[in-house]
Amino acid sequence: MQIAYFHTSEAVPPVRPPSEGGPDGAVVIDVLRATTTIAWSLQNGAEAIQAFADLAELEAAAAAWPADQRLRAGERGGKRVDGYDLGNSPLAVTPEVVGGKRIFMSTTNGTRSLAAVREVPLLLTACLPNRTAVARRLIERDCQLVWIVGSGWEGDYSLEDSLAAGAVASAAIELAVGPHRGVHCANDEMLAALALWQQWRHDTETCLRAASHGQRLIGIGDHDADFTCCSAVDSLQIVPIQAEPGVLRAS
Incomplete structure (x- = not known):
């Protein structure tokens, strides 16, 4: 398996089919806090998450x-x-609030x-809490x-998204045992993310708080519980997967 990392949606190349050299798997990460909230929403019984970049499109679909x-x-x-x-807090998506919704x-x-990666055949979302579960799914699907x-x-x-990218790749490396099942970094950004994970893997919350977006959250209110939740490693087994364009369900 080759894994490449792109820091933002703007850095993602045009998606091509796997038969033309494009990816057969994609993992989207937004540690603080969207993909952590998505994972906990599905864990707590939400029927699905339908994602929109544009609020007007969201309003039309919700109506x-x-x-x-x-x-x-x-x-x-x-x-x-x-x-x-x-909003975007994993603490707010309790079973009582999101169950069946x-x-x-x-x-x-x-x-x-x-x-940006909606057209990739297998699209998952990851956070620190489900990083090993996501890595396992990529290996089970034999993504190349x-x-x-x-x-x-x-x-x-x-910083925090790169930390989680390294966490997912590290888990994949540990899980991909046996002949012809190695995991390799496809770009320098992935290699740097792995190094970042090695540096902070035992103190993830400090890394999240030190990051510029962590500092931004600290500046706008008390988000201590969010930091604790978002920095927890391997606390979830759920894997959000795109079941239809823009719609994520538990798997």
């Missing part, structure tokens, strides 16, 4: 869904969009990365070329 079976989750600049049911979700960065896509912050590099 066509039964009102008692939907929630709108919107975040811009780290804060909940006015009038929406949810479809969550129509748009965030500042993560949902743009999902849109995987693109891991970070979300960054408005086009800029993100």
Whole structure:
């Protein structure tokens, strides 16, 4: 398996079919906090997450869904969009709130990365809590070329997403045993992410807090519980998978 890492959606090349050298697997990461929230939403019984980069498109799709079976989750600049049911906190998506509901979700960065690789045959989302489960799924599907896509912050590099990219790749390396099942870095960005994971793997919360987006969250309010949740490693076995374009379900 070859794994390449792209820091943001803007860095992702045009997606080609695997038969033309494109990826057969993609993993989107937004540690603080979209992909952590997605994983916990599905863990806690949400029917699906439908992701949108654009709020107007979200509103139109949500309006066509039964009102008692939907929630709108919107975040811009780290804060909940006015009038929406949810923001972007994994602590808010409790079973009582999300059970049986479809969550129509748009965030500042993560949902743009999902849109960038929507055409890849196998599309998963990862965070630190489910990093080994995601790596295992990539190996089970015998993926040959995987693109891991970070979300960054408005086009800029993100330390915490790179940490999680390294965490996923490290887990894949550990799991891929036996002949012809090696995992290799396909670009320098992936190699650097692995090095970052080796540096911070025993103190992930400190890394998240030190990152620029961590500092941004600290500046706008008390997010201690979010930091604890988002930095937990291997606390979930659930793997969000794109079941249809833009729609993520538990697997």
